[in-house]
Amino acid sequence: EAGVVQSPRYKIIEKKQPVAFWCNPISGHNTLYWYLQNLGQGPELLIRYENEEAVDDSQLPKDRFSAERLKGVDSTLKIQPAELGDSAVYLCAISLGLKGIRETQYFGPGTRLLVL
Amino acid sequence: QKEVEQNSGPLSVPEGAIASLNCTYSDRGSQSFFWYRQYSGKSPELIMSIYSNGDKEDGRFTAQLNKASQYVSLLIRDSQPSDSATYLCAVNLIIQGAQKLVFGQGTRLTINP
Numbered sequence: 001e002a003g004v005v006q007s008p009r010y011k012i013i014e015k016k017q018p019v020a021f022w023c024n025p026i027s028g029h030n031t032l033y034w035y036l037q038n039l040g041q042g043p044e045l046l047i048r049y050e051n052e053e054a055v056d057d058s059q060l061p062k063d064r065f066s067a068e069r070l071k072g073v074d075s076t077l078k079i080q081p082a083e084l085g086d087s088a089v090y091l092c093a094i095s096l097g098l099k100g101i102r103e104t105q106y107f108g109p110g111t112r113l114l115v116l
Numbered sequence: 117q118k119e120v121e122q123n124s125g126p127l128s129v130p131e132g133a134i135a136s137l138n139c140t141y142s143d144r145g146s147q148s149f150f151w152y153r154q155y156s157g158k159s160p161e162l163i164m165s166i167y168s169n170g171d172k173e174d175g176r177f178t179a180q181l182n183k184a185s186q187y188v189s190l191l192i193r194d195s196q197p198s199d200s201a202t203y204l205c206a207v208n209l210i211i212q213g214a215q216k217l218v219f220g221q222g223t224r225l226t227i228n229p
Contacts, residue, residue, distance in 0.1 A: 040124070042204050042219025043160065056214045091159055101148045101208055102167065105217055107159040 003027055004108030006092050012114045018080035021111045023092030025073065033105065034067060034077050035091040043091055043107075049075065087115045119143065120207050122220035131229050135192040139205030139220055142186070148208040149181060149188045154222065155201045164190060195227045 003026035013019050025032065030051055035043035046065065048056040051072035060067065064083070069075040079086055092108040119142045129135040137151075148167050152160035166172045166179040166188065178191040188207075192199055202222040209218050 041221050042120075042206070044219070045216055056216070058212070058214070089159075101215070102165075103148075103208075103215075104150070104162060104165060106162060110159045 004092055004094055004106065006090075006108040006111050008111060009109060010112045010114075012116065013082055014116050015084055016081040018078065019082050019113060020076055020078045021090050021092075021113075023075045023077070023108060025094050029094040029096070030072070031095040031103070032069060032075050033093040033095075034075070035093060035107075037089045037091055037110070039088075046077070082113075082115045084115050087113055089113070118220075119209060119218045120205055120220040122203075122205050122223050124221055125224040126226055127223055128226045128228060129195050131195060131197060131227055133195055135195045135199065135225055135227070137190040137192075137203050137205075137223050137225065139188045139190075139207075140186055141188070141205075141207045141209075141218075143207070143209045144183070144186060146183075146186075146207050146209055149179070150206040150208075150217070151177075151179060151188075151190045152204040152206060152219075153201045154204055160204055192225075197227045197229055200225060200227045 005024040007022045032049045034046040037043045047060045047067050049069045067077045089110045089112050091110045093105045095103045095105050121140050151164040153163050154160045164179040166181045172179045176193045180189045202224045204222045205220040206217050
């Protein structure tokens with residue numbers, strides 16, 4: 001999966017608990033994305049990073065979600081507190097090749113979250 | 117109207133036949149289009165990209181783009197059971213000044229032996 005490692009691969013928590021996901025691009029990539037994918041739906045963008053800077057976080061629910069990308073490499077996405085509706089797959093993606101309209105995104109394996 | 121629309125299926129095609137997957141999009145200014153394949157329990161995998169009107173062929177896959185009709189399709193020739201998956205159409209849109217890759221809900225394809 002395009003040299004993107006995500007951990008954990010699965011997580012089960014009770015509602016109101018915190019949870020964190022990690023994304024580790026194997027080699028350096030400037031642009032990193034976090035997506036959420038609900039069952040039967042396509043991925044939806046949560047946040048986009050250019051190096052350490054979050055350049056688009058307009059769809060991140062900031063009351064409970066936070067993200068960071070220290071040193072412009074690895075990234076973490078956190079939910080606190082988790083709600084039942086947060087059960088989904090959280091995907092990290094990186095872009096390769098040309099910038100701009102021909103920028104192509106490649107996904108990591110994802111973290112499957114179940115909130116009970 | 118959704119920004120990117122696909123028929124959710126399921127679409128059932130006999131082995132060896134041509135599978136045709138369709139996608140429409142709302143932004144006439146869109147310039148880049150992608151098809152991803154997603155097996156159950158796996159993450160999306162890029163299989164095709166297309167930027168110009170017309171056809172683009174890669175092996176058994178052909179992507180077709182018609183910007184005037186705001187329509188992009190994926191044809192799979194000589195369908196195999198291993199092609200059974202959900203196919204996601206994705207379009208690069210400019211939303212509130214920012215470039216975003218917007219996905220359709222996906223079409224579930226089943227190839228019957």
